[in-house]
Amino acid sequence: MAEPHLIDPRTLYKANEYPKQEQDTPALEEKMIPKPDCGETSYKGSGKLLNRRVLITGGDSGIGRAAAIAYAREGADVAIQFFPGEEPDAEEVAELIKKAGRKVKLLPYDLREDEAATAIVSETVEAFGGLDTLVLNAAQQISRPTLSERPMKQVEDTFKVNIISMFATVQAAEAYLPVGGAIVLSTSIQANDPSEDLMDYAATKAAIANYTVSLSKYFAPKGIRVNAVAPGPIWTPLQLDGGQTQEVIQKFGLDTPLKRAGQPAELAPVYVFLASNDASYVTSQIYGVTGGGNINL
Template identity: 70%
Template sequence: MTEPNLIDPRKLYETDGFPKQDQETPALQAKMTPKPDCGEESYVGTKQLENRRVLITGGDSGIGRAAAIAFAREGADIALHFFPGEERDAKEVAEYIQQAGRKAVLLPYDLREETAPKEIVQKAVEQLGGLDTLVLNAAQQISQPSIDELPIQQVKDTFTVNIIAMFALVKEAEPHLPAGGAIVTTTSVQAFHPSEHLLDYASTKAAIANFTIGLAKQFAPKGIRVNGVAPGPIWTPLQLDQGQPIDALPEFGQNSLLERAGQPAELAPVYVFLASNKASYVTAQIYGVTGGEAINL
């Protein structure tokens, strides 16, 4: 009798923490130790997103990279937004997209620039021939030990990149999105259980969760579904780019119920599902991929 293919989730990936490390902004996945698993070698598509035209923000590394690789292998063409300076990572993702036989459009933009959302959507539509799916994933996360050490300019930048840009991108994309299209946002477990050193970041993630559900109510009459994913501690460049205190990195994710940090590849199937026709009766939902930490809104 053939045995089932069972994998103990506690024993996947890095179970003993991570070495101390730091990078200058912007942090690159190519320089991380160990490199995150974004499904480069493991993700196998089944044509769930055949001929879809997808815009992914923050798609050069981490969760966005995993989503881009998965979406391409599911049959989608990808417009890949990334922060200028992250070209090395973005070009690697483009190669994986092209190896899957799909089109890759690279869009280097700083979302703090007011004109960026409009230009991103315009170029995505022009070069993909349309747009039916958004994965709004780009984020800034900078750890500060207390509010008196938190620069107000950082607060403004974090809100601009993480949530205001989402409003702007959706406003620009709405005229192009057809019935059957989908929007998937990236919120966070921080929206529900904020860490004291991520005051501004956690606040934006709570705003994203609220935005996601409110937008879903607006877009349901248009036949467009809107859902969010709330990751827990996931090993991405965001953590090295001042996203965590350096001394905390060795224990990053070790206090989850599964006793390890998650990898971007473990989130990609959730993004695929929420974008696909298989989720035809799923909207206004937040899916937690947290290693066990509860989320509620």
């Protein structure tokens, strides 16, 4: 009898210290050591999202990139919002989406700007003839050791990018989302276990968790599902342009029960599931992908 294909989750990816490294904003995947696995070579689709029309914020790198690659290989056309300056990463993803035989739309917008949410929605609808799936994933994360070193401008920008832009994007998209559509938000383990150096980021992630539940109640009567994913420590560019201290970077993820950081590719199947018809009876839920960290208070 053939043996089952099993993997040891502790050793599937890097399980020792990372080298010290930092980047100027915006950080890029191509400069990371090691470069994250976003499923570029590993993700195989099976038609779960055939002909979907998807908008992903923060889709150029990290978790958003992994979702974009997976969605395209599952049969979706994908629009990617990214922060201006991240074109090299965005163009790489665009090529992978095209190789999957799907349409792609690149949207270089700063989500701190008032008009950005309306623009990315309208350009997606124009490019694809509609919009049925939103993945709201873009985020700003900046570590500060003390309260006095945390400028209020940073706090304001973090709230604008991480949660206010979600309100604005959903509001702009509501008129287009059809019955059977889906919204997937990215929150974090920081919503439940906040770090003292990430106060503003953690507060926005708690707000997103709350928003997920209230938004799902609003959209359920319209036949639209709303869920969220709560990642733990995932190896993405978000960590390298001020998102973590160098001391944390070196030992990133080693304090989880699985003793390593996660890779973006390990979250992609959850984002696919929550958008797909397989999740037809799933709404108002938050799925943790944390390496064992608890997202339940």
